[in-house]
Amino acid sequence: MIILSNIEKVYQTKTIETVALQQVNLAVPKGEFLSIMGPSGCGKSTLLNIMGLLDEPSSGTVSIGGQEIRSYKDKELAHIRNEKIGFVFQSYHLVNDLSVLDNVELPLLYRSGVSASERSKRAKIALEKVGLSARTKHFPNQLSGGQRQRVAIARALIGQPEIILADEPTGNLDSVMGEEIMNILLDLNRHDGTTIVMVTHDENMAKKTERLIRFFDGQQVSDAKVYANLQQV
Numbered sequence: 001m002i003i004l005s006n007i008e009k010v011y012q013t014k015t016i017e018t019v020a021l022q023q024v025n026l027a028v029p030k031g032e033f034l035s036i037m038g039p040s041g042c043g044k045s046t047l048l049n050i051m052g053l054l055d056e057p058s059s060g061t062v063s064i065g066g067q068e069i070r071s072y073k074d075k076e077l078a079h080i081r082n083e084k085i086g087f088v089f090q091s092y093h094l095v096n097d098l099s100v101l102d103n104v105e106l107p108l109l110y111r112s113g114v115s116a117s118e119r120s121k122r123a124k125i126a127l128e129k130v131g132l133s134a135r136t137k138h139f140p141n142q143l144s145g146g147q148r149q150r151v152a153i154a155r156a157l158i159g160q161p162e163i164i165l166a167d168e169p170t171g172n173l174d175s176v177m178g179e180e181i182m183n184i185l186l187d188l189n190r191h192d193g194t195t196i197v198m199v200t201h202d203e204n205m206a207k208k209t210e211r212l213i214r215f216f217d218g219q220q221v222s223d224a225k226v227y228a229n230l231q232q233v
């Protein structure tokens with residue numbers, strides 16, 4: 001469960017103050033697949049970064065899995081992120097000079113008590129889950145966009161996170177590859193019970209999720225269950 005209470009985010013530079021989010025109250029129950037839509041600049045990525053503890057709100061509180069986050073030190077935040085949250089970004093954020101297998105293993109490098117052989121075993125399982133077992137020794141620039149995103153998803157799920165935060169995961173992909181990525185995310189949600197919050201500009205992708213909220217100018221303007229999908233779940 002993710003709970004955001006009275007979140008406000010103001011970016012302050014010397015000359016300009018930008019209110020990116022105001023009065024955001026949002027609860028994402030465990031196991032939900034939520035999508036967030038809204039025009040460019042309305043605060044979607046800011047919201048996702050705050051949920052993922054990558055950024056701090058100017059005011060308001062964030063609670064993840066029953067744990068309220070209050071002025072934690074960077075190290076503690078990194079620990080919670082590493083244990084509970086997997087991230088997927090539009091531009092994949094893979095390390096180009098590491099192999100596919102090494103990219104996927106990365107989150108486990110920061111966990112104590114995971115041996116090299118365990119890391120490799122779990123990375124192979126994660127890659128199998130996204131259908132990329134045959135590409136472990138490739139490098140990111142030898143893969144298609146859809147394959148790169150699948151590597152990024154394998155990396156996000158190797159730590160068995162409760163939550164996956166995906167910022168326009170299909171934004172750089174054509175519709176066929178976008179569908180493939182979406183099916184992997186739907187499968188993770190439905191079969192593994194992973195909570196997923198996805199920012200998207202694509203109505204068709206959002207319609208496949210359970211709940212859709214819309215933002216405008218830093219505020220939530222609608223919140224709806226996607227009933228067609230509730231029946232399939």
Ligand SMILES: Nc1ncnc2c1ncn2[C@@H]1O[C@H](COP(=O)(O)OP(=O)(O)OP(=O)(O)O)[C@@H](O)[C@H]1O
Pocket residue numbers: 011012018019020038039040041042043044045046047
């Ligand atoms: N680091 C920053 N410093 C100053 N202003 C920022 C910063 N990051 C974001 N903003 C501003 O905050 C607002 C919200 O930005 P955000 O990136 O969250 O929007 P978005 O809805 O994700 O947009 P897009 O769909 O284009 O990715 C925008 O007006 C943006 O200019």
